[in-house]
Amino acid sequence: MPLVSMRQLLDHAAEHGYGVPAFNVNNMEQVKAIMEAAAETDSPVILQASAGARKYAGEPFLRHLILAAAEAYPQIPVCMHQDHGTSPAVNIRAIQSAFSSVMMDGSLLEDGKTPSDWDYNVAVTRKVVDLAHACGVSVEGELGCLGSLETGMAGEEDGIGAEGKLDHSKLLTDPDEAAEFVKLTKVDALAIAIGTSHGAYKFTRPPTGDVLAISRIKEIHARIPNTHLVMHGSSSVPQDWLKIINENGGDLGETYGVPVAEIVEGIKHGVRKVNIDTDLRMAATGSIRKYMAENPKKFDPRDYLKPAMAGMKGICKARYEAFGTAGNASKIKPISLEDMANRYAKGDLDPKVN
Numbered sequence: 001m002p003l004v005s006m007r008q009l010l011d012h013a014a015e016h017g018y019g020v021p022a023f024n025v026n027n028m029e030q031v032k033a034i035m036e037a038a039a040e041t042d043s044p045v046i047l048q049a050s051a052g053a054r055k056y057a058g059e060p061f062l063r064h065l066i067l068a069a070a071e072a073y074p075q076i077p078v079c080m081h082q083d084h085g086t087s088p089a090v091n092i093r094a095i096q097s098a099f100s101s102v103m104m105d106g107s108l109l110e111d112g113k114t115p116s117d118w119d120y121n122v123a124v125t126r127k128v129v130d131l132a133h134a135c136g137v138s139v140e141g142e143l144g145c146l147g148s149l150e151t152g153m154a155g156e157e158d159g160i161g162a163e164g165k166l167d168h169s170k171l172l173t174d175p176d177e178a179a180e181f182v183k184l185t186k187v188d189a190l191a192i193a194i195g196t197s198h199g200a201y202k203f204t205r206p207p208t209g210d211v212l213a214i215s216r217i218k219e220i221h222a223r224i225p226n227t228h229l230v231m232h233g234s235s236s237v238p239q240d241w242l243k244i245i246n247e248n249g250g251d252l253g254e255t256y257g258v259p260v261a262e263i264v265e266g267i268k269h270g271v272r273k274v275n276i277d278t279d280l281r282m283a284a285t286g287s288i289r290k291y292m293a294e295n296p297k298k299f300d301p302r303d304y305l306k307p308a309m310a311g312m313k314g315i316c317k318a319r320y321e322a323f324g325t326a327g328n329a330s331k332i333k334p335i336s337l338e339d340m341a342n343r344y345a346k347g348d349l350d351p352k353v354n
């Protein structure tokens with residue numbers, strides 16, 4: 001099957017009331033684990049590559065790994081998505097190298113750290129939308145900065161994210177601004193800030209509504225009903241994997257993620273794409289630490305990467321099932337990017353704004 005656009009996958013998800021996890025990929029083991037889980041659950045797939053992944057693996061390896069996934073699992077629709085493109089140039093290069101979906105993260109300046117202003121975000125996002133839609137490629141934008149409502153600290157990570165303390169107006173996406181932003185940019189999907197952040201240290205206690213604003217999703221969805229909402233920083237930080245890591249020489253301390261039940265609540269109110277990276281990192285690390293501790297004489301990487309793949313696959317299957325993604329791959333007939341470009345040109349995919 002050819003690569004499909006994110007817009008096609010998320011329109012199908014919206015029509016049938018489910019969400020699609022978007023897993024970050026950097027290497028063959030992650031790609032295989034995700035694809036095996038998708039094949040076993042009949043789930044459509046979004047594989048996304050971050051700036052960090054580009055630095056680690058390089059664009060040709062990422063592209064060929066994702067193309068290999070599409071070739072090896074021809075029954076599964078696969079979207080190849082650029083995660084957090086920090087400039088139009090990054091996204092244009094991604095389109096040139098066959099990505100079927102891109103993210104223009106204009107909430108930050110090109111350094112990926114400094115919060116931008118409204119005019120900058122609208123201008124760069126609109127520029128990418130015009131170019132991408134002409135190629136049938138979908139675009140995710142971002143409004144608001146990821147960060148903790150508990151501490152006010154921005155979601156600084158090694159890859160991408162603002163730094164320092166931000167006020168609540170930056171850490172929570174405003175529904176009126178979301179409507180205006182979508183009207184001006186025509187993005188297909190919008191990443192919103194509701195108190196989540198990248199990485200393993202999201203919450204110091206199981207989150208409640210004051211630090212994880214799921215209610216905000218409902219307000220935003222009411223204003224932009226056919227723009228797909230995206231939850232970044234949506235790993236659940238599984239407590240069983242945390243325990244395995246800490247029991248086998250790790251030291252992650254006490255920390256909590258976004259409960260799967262809260263994501264499912266978000267899916268009921270317009271969340272269609274759910275970004276997950278940390279959970280797979282934790283499953284891989286826990287599996288490898290445990291294997292190494294129990295098998296001190298082993299040295300073939302295939303021996304410890306096999307349990308790592310099994311651990312990651314377990315997380316992927318659980319998310320495909322919980323988000324309702326399972327059972328939908330076989331119902332999706334791919335629409336070519338050329339056809340998508342024609343639909344954009346005719347205005348068939350324009351956003352509705354209330």
Ligand SMILES: O=C(COP(=O)(O)O)[C@@H](O)[C@H](O)[C@H](O)COP(=O)(O)O
Binds near residue numbers: 053083157158160276
């Ligand atoms: O939201 C994301 C992951 O959330 P998570 O940490 O799994 O809760 C992704 O969009 C991040 O962009 C990704 O994890 C960043 O990865 P690197 O830049 O470190 O590769």
